[in-house]
Amino acid sequence: MMREVTGRLSTFGFSMMPAPAVQAYCYIRRINHGEWVDFLIDTGASGTCLHGVYAFDLQEHMQSHRIRYSYGIGGMSCGYYHERATLLFRDDKGQPLRRVITLGIQQFTAEHVNDQQTLTDCLGCPSLLGRDILNKCLFTYRTNPAEVTLAFH
Amino acid sequence: MGTKSNSQNALRSVGGREEFERQYQQYNASVRLIDRDKRELLSKYADEWVAVYNSKVVAHGEKYRSVLKDIKRKGLPLGEVAVKFLSTRRVMTLF
Numbered sequence: 033m034m035r036e037v038t039g040r041l042s043t044f045g046f047s048m049m050p051a052p053a054v055q056a057y058c059y060i061r062r063i064n065h066g067e068w069v070d071f072l073i074d075t076g077a078s079g080t081c082l083h084g085v086y087a088f089d090l091q092e093h094m095q096s097h098r099i100r101y102s103y104g105i106g107g108m109s110c111g112y113y114h115e116r117a118t119l120l121f122r123d124d125k126g127q128p129l130r131r132v133i134t135l136g137i138q139q140f141t142a143e144h145v146n147d148q149q150t151l152t153d154c155l156g157c158p159s160l161l162g163r164d165i166l167n168k169c170l171f172t173y174r175t176n177p178a179e180v181t182l183a184f185h
Numbered sequence: 186m187g188t189k190s191n192s193q194n195a196l197r198s199v200g201g202r203e204e205f206e207r208q209y210q211q212y213n214a215s216v217r218l219i220d221r222d223k224r225e226l227l228s229k230y231a232d233e234w235v236a237v238y239n240s241k242v243v244a245h246g247e248k249y250r251s252v253l254k255d256i257k258r259k260g261l262p263l264g265e266v267a268v269k270f271l272s273t274r275r276v277m278t279l280f
Contacts, residue, residue: 042220045235045269050220055213057205059195066198067264068212085249085268118195122209128202130192148248155249156270 034170035129037121039180044072044158052173052180054161057120057128058082060135063093069159073171073180076105077162080119081112081136084157091140099139111139119165121182129184133164208265214240215267227271237267 039054052073059066069086082090094113101109117135120128144154170183199205215237219226226235226242234252236244243266244255256266 040217040220042216043223045219045223046272046274053216055209055216057195057199057208059198061194064198065264066195068208068267070212070216070267085253088249089253089263118192120192120195120199120205122205126206128196128199128205130195132192152249152270156272 034183034185035123035125035127037123037129037169037182037184039073039182041175041178041180042070042072044070045156050175051158053158054121054180054182056161058086058135059118059120060090060115061118062115063090065090065093071161072158073166073173073182074160074162075166075171077160079136079164080133080160080162081138082159083138084155084159086159087138088140088155090137094137094139100136102136111141112136113139123184131165131168211239212265212267216269219267219269219271223271227273230271231273232271234268234270236261237269238262238265 037054039052041050042053043050053070054073055068055070057066058069098113099111100114101111103109115135115137117133119131119133123129145151172179172181199208218237218240230245233245233247234249235242236252236256238261243261244252246252256263
C-alpha cells in the first residue's frame with residue numbers, strides 16, 4: 033500500500049523561483065534532539081542534510097570525528113557531521129511515516145561566522161531532502177497547478 | 186540500537202501521535218504563512234529574520250542570534266518555530 037506525503041512550493045524566504053518543499057520532524061537520538069525542519073526537495077543531493085539555522089543551532093553538540101567532506105556542483109568543499117537520525121513525515125491519513133537515515137549537518141567554520149553577510153547567507157540556506165529518501169518513493173512535482181507529493185511503498 | 190527503537194524514540198520525543206499531529210499542523214501553517222504573506226511581511230521586515238509560531242510573528246530582527254534569544258526568552262518551543270530570512274535580493278540561485 034502506498035502512503036502519500038504532501039508537500040508544497042516554497043521560496044524559503046528568498047526572491048527566487050519556488051521550489052518543492054516538505055516538512056518533517058527530525059530526531060537525532062545521540063543528542064536526544066528533535067525539531068521540525070522545512071526541507072527543499074533536491075534530486076541533486078545524494079543525502080539529506082541540514083543547513084542554515086537548523087545546522088547552526090546544533091554545532092555545540094557535534095563531534096569532530098563525525099565530519100565528512102562533500103563537494104557541491106560548483107566544486108566547493110563543505111564539512112558535514114554525520115549523525116543517525118529519524119525523520120517523521122506526516123502522511124495524508126495523519127499518521128507518522130518514519131525513515132531512518134544518516135543525516136548530514138553542515139559544519140560552521142570561522143570562515144562562515146566571522147563575516148556578518150557570509151553568516152546571514154549561510155544561515156538562510158535551506159536544508160535538503162536528498163536521494164537517500166527520494167530513491168525510496170515516487171516523487172511527483174508540478175508547478176501549475178502546484179503539486180508536490182512523495183508516495184512511499 | 187535498531188531502526189524500530191530509533192523510530193519509537195522519535196515519536197516519544199515529539200510527544201506521541203496526537204502531539205505529532207498538533208505540532209505538524211502548527212508548523213505547517215506557520216511556514217505556509219511566510220510564503221502566503223511574504224509580500225506583506227517583506228514590507229515590514231525586509232532583510233530581517235522572522236520567527237513565526239501559531240501563525241503569528243513572534244520575533245524578528247536583523248541578526249539571527251538576537252531572534253533566537255528572543256524566542257528562548259519568550260519560552261517558545263524552538264523546535265516548532267518557523268524561522269526564515271526575508272531577503273530583498275532579486276536573484277538567489279542555488280546550485
